[in-house]
Amino acid sequence: xxxxxxxxxxxxxxxxxxxxxxxxxxxxxxxxxxxxxxxxxxxxxxxxxxxxxxxxxxxxxxxxxxxxxxxxxxxxxxxxxxxxxxxxxxxxxxxxxxxxxxxxxxxxxxxxxxxxxxxxxxxxxxx
Amino acid sequence: xxxxxxxxxxxxxxxxxxxxxxxxxxxxxxxxxxxxxxxxxxxxxxxxxxxxxxxxxxxxxxxxxxxxxxxxxxxxxxxxxxxxxxxxxxxxxxxxxxxxxxxxxxxxxxxxxxxxxxxxxxxxxxx
Amino acid sequence: xxxxxxxxxxxxxxxxxxxxxxxxxxxxxxxxxxxxxxxxxxxxxxxxxxxxxxxxxxxxxxxxxxxxxxxxxxxxxxxxxxxxxxxxxxxxxxxxxxxxxxxxxxxxxxxxxxxxxxxxxxxxxxx
Amino acid sequence: xxxxxxxxxxxxxxxxxxxxxxxxxxxxxxxxxxxxxxxxxxxxxxxxxxxxxxxxxxxxxxxxxxxxxxxxxxxxxxxxxxxxxxxxxxxxxxxxxxxxxxxxxxxxxxxxxxxxxxxxxxxxxxx
Amino acid sequence: xxxxxxxxxxxxxxxxxxxxxxxxxxxxxxxxxxxxxxxxxxxxxxxxxxxxxxxxxxxxxxxxxxxxxxxxxxxxxxxxxxxxxxxxxxxxxxxxxxxxxxxxxxxxxxxxxxxxxxxxxxxxxxx
Amino acid sequence: xxxxxxxxxxxxxxxxxxxxxxxxxxxxxxxxxxxxxxxxxxxxxxxxxxxxxxxxxxxxxxxxxxxxxxxxxxxxxxxxxxxxxxxxxxxxxxxxxxxxxxxxxxxxxxxxxxxxxxxxxxxxxxx
Numbered sequence: 001x002x003x004x005x006x007x008x009x010x011x012x013x014x015x016x017x018x019x020x021x022x023x024x025x026x027x028x029x030x031x032x033x034x035x036x037x038x039x040x041x042x043x044x045x046x047x048x049x050x051x052x053x054x055x056x057x058x059x060x061x062x063x064x065x066x067x068x069x070x071x072x073x074x075x076x077x078x079x080x081x082x083x084x085x086x087x088x089x090x091x092x093x094x095x096x097x098x099x100x101x102x103x104x105x106x107x108x109x110x111x112x113x114x115x116x117x118x119x120x121x122x123x124x125x126x127x
Numbered sequence: 128x129x130x131x132x133x134x135x136x137x138x139x140x141x142x143x144x145x146x147x148x149x150x151x152x153x154x155x156x157x158x159x160x161x162x163x164x165x166x167x168x169x170x171x172x173x174x175x176x177x178x179x180x181x182x183x184x185x186x187x188x189x190x191x192x193x194x195x196x197x198x199x200x201x202x203x204x205x206x207x208x209x210x211x212x213x214x215x216x217x218x219x220x221x222x223x224x225x226x227x228x229x230x231x232x233x234x235x236x237x238x239x240x241x242x243x244x245x246x247x248x249x250x251x252x253x254x
Numbered sequence: 255x256x257x258x259x260x261x262x263x264x265x266x267x268x269x270x271x272x273x274x275x276x277x278x279x280x281x282x283x284x285x286x287x288x289x290x291x292x293x294x295x296x297x298x299x300x301x302x303x304x305x306x307x308x309x310x311x312x313x314x315x316x317x318x319x320x321x322x323x324x325x326x327x328x329x330x331x332x333x334x335x336x337x338x339x340x341x342x343x344x345x346x347x348x349x350x351x352x353x354x355x356x357x358x359x360x361x362x363x364x365x366x367x368x369x370x371x372x373x374x375x376x377x378x379x380x381x
Numbered sequence: 382x383x384x385x386x387x388x389x390x391x392x393x394x395x396x397x398x399x400x401x402x403x404x405x406x407x408x409x410x411x412x413x414x415x416x417x418x419x420x421x422x423x424x425x426x427x428x429x430x431x432x433x434x435x436x437x438x439x440x441x442x443x444x445x446x447x448x449x450x451x452x453x454x455x456x457x458x459x460x461x462x463x464x465x466x467x468x469x470x471x472x473x474x475x476x477x478x479x480x481x482x483x484x485x486x487x488x489x490x491x492x493x494x495x496x497x498x499x500x501x502x503x504x505x506x507x508x
Numbered sequence: 509x510x511x512x513x514x515x516x517x518x519x520x521x522x523x524x525x526x527x528x529x530x531x532x533x534x535x536x537x538x539x540x541x542x543x544x545x546x547x548x549x550x551x552x553x554x555x556x557x558x559x560x561x562x563x564x565x566x567x568x569x570x571x572x573x574x575x576x577x578x579x580x581x582x583x584x585x586x587x588x589x590x591x592x593x594x595x596x597x598x599x600x601x602x603x604x605x606x607x608x609x610x611x612x613x614x615x616x617x618x619x620x621x622x623x624x625x626x627x628x629x630x631x632x633x634x635x
Numbered sequence: 636x637x638x639x640x641x642x643x644x645x646x647x648x649x650x651x652x653x654x655x656x657x658x659x660x661x662x663x664x665x666x667x668x669x670x671x672x673x674x675x676x677x678x679x680x681x682x683x684x685x686x687x688x689x690x691x692x693x694x695x696x697x698x699x700x701x702x703x704x705x706x707x708x709x710x711x712x713x714x715x716x717x718x719x720x721x722x723x724x725x726x727x728x729x730x731x732x733x734x735x736x737x738x739x740x741x742x743x744x745x746x747x748x749x750x751x752x753x754x755x756x757x758x759x760x761x762x
Contacts, residue, residue, distance in 0.1 A: 008646045009644040009645070009646060010644070010645050010646050011643045011645050011672065011675050012645070012675075013528070013671055013674060013675055014529070015527060015528055015534060016271070016524040016525065016527045016531070017271040017525040018271075019269060019271075020166070021267060021268070021269060021320070021321060021349065022176065022178075022241075023270070026163075027162050027166070027178075028158065028159035028161070028162030028163050028166075031155060031162055032155035032156065032159045033155070035153070035158055036155050036648055037646065039155075040646050040648055040704050043704070043730055047730070047731045047732060047733055049149065049731075051149075051190065053186075053187055054184060054185065054186050054187065055158075055234070057181060057182065058181065059180075059181050060178070060180055060181065063178065067529060069675050069678070093679075095529065096683070096684075097682060107182070136263040136264070136265060137264050137266070138262045138264050139264070139290070139294075140293060140401070140402060141402070142400060142401055142407060143397040143398065143404070143651040143652070144398040144399075144651065144652040145652075146650060146651045146652075147650055148650060148730065150651070153650060163267055166267060167265050167266075170323070171323070174351060194402060196294050196297070196298070220298075222297055222301070223297075223301045223303075224301060270525070271524065271525040273525075274420070274523055275522070275575060275603065276430065276432075277524070280416070280523060281433045282412065282413035282415070282416030283413065285409065285416055285436075286409035286410065286412060288409070289407070289408050289409030289412055290407075290409050293409075305403075305444065306408045306441050307441055308438060308439065308440055309436070309438065309488070310438055311437055312435065312439075313434075314432070314433050314435065317432065361436070389519045390518070390519060391520070392516045392517060392518050393518070393544070393548075394544055394547060394548055394656060396656060396661060397652065397654045398652040398653075398654075417521055418519065420521060421521055424604075425601075428604045447656070448656060450548050450551070450552070476551055477551075477555045477556070477557075478555060479555055528674070530684065530686075530749075535670045535674070535686075535687045536667035536669070536671050536674075537667060539663065539667060539670055540663035540666060541663070543661070543662050543666055544661075547662070547663075557657065559657075560662045561694075562692060562693065562694050562695065563666075563692065563693040563695075564692055565689060565692060566690040566693075567688075567689050568686070568687050568688055568689065571686065615690070622657075
């Protein structure tokens with residue numbers, strides 16, 4: 001498992017337990033997956049206790065209809081001593097067509113690091 | 128059930144199935160609850176098919192530790208023909224203390240209305 | 255967050271992950287929500303460790319069809335040194351109509367208080 | 382699979398996703414399992430569309446601590462043309478001891494039958 | 509609750525939260541139920557900490573369509589000092605017909621016992 | 636989203652809602668994730684309705700302790716007109732260490748293709 005490219009991926013099938021009342025992917029479910037991917041991406045980068053302090057604007061560009069897969073992809077896009085930003089994108093692809101996935105949702109998740117006694121700590125910056 | 132005040136509420140207990148690795152409320156779970164509350168708030172206002180187009184900045188101000196309840200509250204804060212904005216706040220209160228809840232997370236969820244054939248539609252504005 | 259009125263509310267959307275085989279809200283899911291609301295209501299009143307000892311008769315008056323929201327509301331209706339009773343009602347409202355919600359389920363949940371070493375304790379009665 | 386004895390069983394392990402804040406089985410989770418077992422028991426008996434109309438008093442006699450299994454058992458105890466009653470009992474047993482399970486929860490679930498157009502129907506009584 | 513016959517049973521209704529994209533029971537959900545039943549069966553036999561070391565071939569013989577119940581049944585089929593084998597079978601029955609259940613999935617789950625410090629331990633063999 | 640390399644990935648954090656009674660990842664949860672990844676991998680390859688017919692031996696080599704991430708990876712390893720085999724591996728990595736992930740579980744999932752009327756169909760083999 002090579003995580004050196006700084007990407008974390010989570011592929012999901014849009015099964016009925018993920019649907020809203022319109023039988024498309026419930027946005028809250030997508031947000032839950034995106035937050036998990038953001039958290040793993042941030043932690044893999046710093047190997048510190050990370051917690052979300054802010055989510056910058058999230059855009060929902062396209063619904064994920066029921067006969068589709070989605071792939072949630074996180075990558076670190078900015079790091080400083082006090083915060084780390086992860087771009088999370090969710091792509092949707094039709095189950096039965098070879099067309100490329102289309103971006104459905106994207107957002108920036110901002111993390112800080114936590115040390116002993118739940119105190120903020122400098123973010124470890126990789127050389 | 129009086130929904131005339133434009134508020135939708137969802138109280139939750141922070142049970143272990145909602146925890147992250149630090150045994151506090153997982154942020155993705157909070158986002159899922161907030162999106163459900165935002166969606167109900169928006170739909171109760173317009174009684175149209177509503178879908179999320181954007182979430183403006185979400186701020187995580189305070190973690191929800193394990194011996195606590197949270198209450199997620201949504202209210203419509205802005206309406207125009209093309210979009211409706213819902214402010215969603217999550218308050219956290221200690222289970223065994225009478226102190227008031229403290230704001231833990233807040234964000235603005237932006238919705239548009241969908242008509243027949245999944246086409247955008249004017250948002251119904253209440254007089 | 256004002257909990258002084260003694261009411262705890264939980265609004266929910268009837269998404270497919272809550273349905274039974276008839277594609278209406280599964281009764282067991284409703285009971286789970288009602289028990290969570292009862293537990294929060296009881297604990298907010300006493301701020302003691304509360305546990306359910308009994309549920310008095312629960313009546314299912316109306317199913318919750320799939321294009322609807324429900325709101326579960328708990329309030330303390332009786333308190334003595336040995337037990338506290340919470341009335342829990344679930345109202346169902348059509349997603350796309352402004353008609354008031356209709357009572358779908360109701361029941362009385364009876365709690366006792368637990369002290370150190372899991373021993374029963376007097377229920378704290380508010381003046 | 383012999384269902385002739387009129388019993389439906391559901392064994393469960395008390396994993397953390399079933400716990401309340403005291404790290405014992407959350408009562409709402411137990412109620413959800415009991416309702417599912419009641420529904421299967423009732424339907425297996427009549428092979429009609431059954432729905433819950435009432436739950437008679439449910440008694441919680443003993444908590445299910447975290448290192449335990451539970452077994453939920455349903456049996457039909459009364460049938461008439463208009464309703465069918467299922468007794469549901471939940472037994473708890475320590476994971477690492479051979480002692481018999483102890484009754485932790487019990488209740489009576491009352492069902493009616495539903496015909497075409499969601500109209501009530503006579504309950505099919507077995508000879 | 510008599511577990512002397514060495515069988516552990518878990519009956520389930522095929523509700524929408526268990527479906528895949530074809531609206532039949534998702535195989536992964538079936539595997540989760542089978543593993544829980546296998547684990548309970550193995551632990552009830554030895555009353556030791558058991559963990560899965562291997563699953564021998566699992567065969568999916570028949571899908572579980574949406575208007576059906578399934579019953580997952582585990583029994584110990586082989587025991588030695590180093591391992592214990594549990595046969596797990598899942599039967600599917602139509603909700604509204606009295607025909608016997610048909611075997612849908614079966615597999616052998618192999619367990620070992622764990623002592624203090626997470627060290628392997630001899631499996632306790634019943635006389 | 637490039638799926639040309641034939642790999643499907645699903646990264647997960649080992650949160651308490653995934654734990655068994657020993658507070659390590661519940662094997663049934665791992666199997667559910669592996670089956671979802673296998674299904675996506677198979678469908679992305681053929682773009683046909685795929686269903687699992689068999690799982691060849693699954694080996695559990697290492698538990699996933701609570702402070703860890705796992706990554707489930709699926710790749711097509713064999714294709715013929717009648718079946719398609721997907722190797723699924725689950726790697727576990729410590730949250731706070733840069734050491735490479737270690738293989739924890741692996742298995743081969745075997746799929747067949749389904750045409751109209753739920754009839755078996757030739758598997759589409761890529762040139």
